[in-house]
Amino acid sequence: MTNKATLNTSLPLPEGLFKGHYQSGITDPRWPKEPPAEFDPKAILDIINERIGAGRLREEDADILSLEDVRNSYTSDYSGRISKQKNISIMRANCLLKKREDLQNLLKTITEFASEEIRRIPSVKHLRILEAIPDSYRVTISLGIGATLFTTLDGFDRYGISHHKPRYLKPMPSFLGDSEELDPSASASDFIFLISSDHPYINVAIVRFFAEYLNKRFSKNYGFKGKAVEFLGVEEGFQRKDTREFLGFDDGIDNISMREDELERLVYITQVDNEPDWCINGTYLVYRKIRERMPDWEKLTVVNQEAMIGRDKETGKPLSRQVTGPKGKTPVYSDSKDPADGALNSHIRKVQPRRNSEDLFGIDDLDRRFLRRPYPFFDGLDESGNSINGLQFLAFMKSIQQQFEHVVNMWQLNPDFPVQGAGIDALYANNILETLDGGYYFCPPGLASPKDYFASGLFRE
Numbered sequence: 001m002t003n004k005a006t007l008n009t010s011l012p013l014p015e016g017l018f019k020g021h022y023q024s025g026i027t028d029p030r031w032p033k034e035p036p037a038e039f040d041p042k043a044i045l046d047i048i049n050e051r052i053g054a055g056r057l058r059e060e061d062a063d064i065l066s067l068e069d070v071r072n073s074y075t076s077d078y079s080g081r082i083s084k085q086k087n088i089s090i091m092r093a094n095c096l097l098k099k100r101e102d103l104q105n106l107l108k109t110i111t112e113f114a115s116e117e118i119r120r121i122p123s124v125k126h127l128r129i130l131e132a133i134p135d136s137y138r139v140t141i142s143l144g145i146g147a148t149l150f151t152t153l154d155g156f157d158r159y160g161i162s163h164h165k166p167r168y169l170k171p172m173p174s175f176l177g178d179s180e181e182l183d184p185s186a187s188a189s190d191f192i193f194l195i196s197s198d199h200p201y202i203n204v205a206i207v208r209f210f211a212e213y214l215n216k217r218f219s220k221n222y223g224f225k226g227k228a229v230e231f232l233g234v235e236e237g238f239q240r241k242d243t244r245e246f247l248g249f250d251d252g253i254d255n256i257s258m259r260e261d262e263l264e265r266l267v268y269i270t271q272v273d274n275e276p277d278w279c280i281n282g283t284y285l286v287y288r289k290i291r292e293r294m295p296d297w298e299k300l301t302v303v304n305q306e307a308m309i310g311r312d313k314e315t316g317k318p319l320s321r322q323v324t325g326p327k328g329k330t331p332v333y334s335d336s337k338d339p340a341d342g343a344l345n346s347h348i349r350k351v352q353p354r355r356n357s358e359d360l361f362g363i364d365d366l367d368r369r370f371l372r373r374p375y376p377f378f379d380g381l382d383e384s385g386n387s388i389n390g391l392q393f394l395a396f397m398k399s400i401q402q403q404f405e406h407v408v409n410m411w412q413l414n415p416d417f418p419v420q421g422a423g424i425d426a427l428y429a430n431n432i433l434e435t436l437d438g439g440y441y442f443c444p445p446g447l448a449s450p451k452d453y454f455a456s457g458l459f460r461e
């Protein structure tokens with residue numbers, strides 16, 4: 001790989017902490033809208049296969065593909081799509097402080113920490129000879145806050161900020177398919193940190209840094225005695241180059257596009273959303289840690305697996321009669337109750353019926369979509385020797401109730417949707433999936449200036 005376009009330098013960078021209205025690590029980094037100006041098809045194939053490798057273009061096809069074919073494929077599949085970093089660490093924490101000013105100062109310290117890490121230039125000191133020097137490890141640290149920061153589970157307004165609580169923020173409820181051990185109120189936390197980068201060691205370093213020094217720096221800066229934050233543990237996730245997850249399917253084919261109008265309609269809070277003002281340009285986060293039972297899945301034939309997902313395993317195409325809609329996306333099904341377009345209990349038909357008219361609430365099905373930014377995880381083996389692996393499901397949206405909860409309760413886990421007796425999502429019906437953990441959070445907007453700090457709007461009266 002000699003073309004500059006294939007080097008690390010060409011990876012799209014996250015938006016800076018102070019650039020744009022949104023927190024970094026949610027809808028960025030993104031692939032550039034246009035492929036690099038000078039390229040040959042082989043170089044782009046290398047990028048696609050090496051970096052994101054969705055496999056829709058094949059190495060052996062390189063000679064017969066025209067520049068135009070490759071450019072079109074880039075434009076339909078990658079242009080503007082999120083280019084997730086390779087590793088994520090999900091860290092949760094509770095706030096032990098009692099006073100409102102202390103919380104305010106803690107948020108300043110967290111911002112200081114996060115911005116130092118996001119802006120840190122990779123050190124060349126420890127690279128081995130001939131090792132490429134990365135321009136950036138693309139570090140992003142996104143902060144989410146839980147309902148318990150506003151009021152305790154028994155309703156106490158801890159810091160006098162409950163009147164600023166985002167409207168839909170609440171502790172996550174239980175759902176069908178949850179593990180017996182999952183107690184959502186015990187999993188609820190005041191903070192969640194999503195730490196992403198392209199190197200597992202960078203993640204480790206940042207997690208350790210937070211755990212070991214955040215309390216110390218807070219004490220030093222503000223003369224506080226005792227611990228401000230209690231860390232509750234860390235979850236890890238990684239991304240495969242081809243974006244396939246453990247079930248072997250490419251996850252993320254049909255996701256929200258990064259067009260500003262779509263982001264404002266479905267992901268980020270705007271003026272029209274009737275939320276407290278400080279929430280504008282923020283977004284809700286639903287986190288679910290979902291185990292995938294591999295022995296049960298691997299017993300199934302590929303045909304059965306495809307019927308459960310609703311897509312062809314190799315190509316990712318939907319099993320519907322018409323396979324592509326506008327811009328290469330899944331088509332709106334001509335009849336949402338017709339199994340000729342894929343089993344009615346298949347995952348993609350249960351989570352997005354794509355009906356061609358509005359529902360009883362006057363909402364189009366496609367307006368219930370949310371931005372998915374999932375990462376597979378592997379946690380070792382259980383006591384029977386089975387692997388504990390699955391998906392760290394992370395989804396961003398402007399209303400948990402109208403998007404995630406409507407999708408799950410009204411469609412995915414409703415046995416009588418879209419027709420009586422259709423059954424719940426086949427992945428849950430066959431015990432392939434089991435939710436182990438999770439929570440609901442609100443991610444505040446990006447910083448307005450270098451002096452601003454996360455969630456500063458909470459302290460404006």
Ligand code: HEM
Pocket residue numbers: 245247249250251252253254255288290291292309311330347348351352369370390391393407408412433
């Ligand atoms: C381990 C758990 C899960 C796995 C392995 C999984 C896998 C997949 C796959 C392979 C696709 C098709 C590719 C694509 O369109 O991106 C898909 C689509 C989708 N999934 Fe999941 N998923 C999981 C959990 C969930 C959950 C909990 C939800 C929330 C309700 C969800 C919502 C969606 C949505 C909305 C789509 C897009 C459907 C469309 O637009 O047609 N998934 N998922």
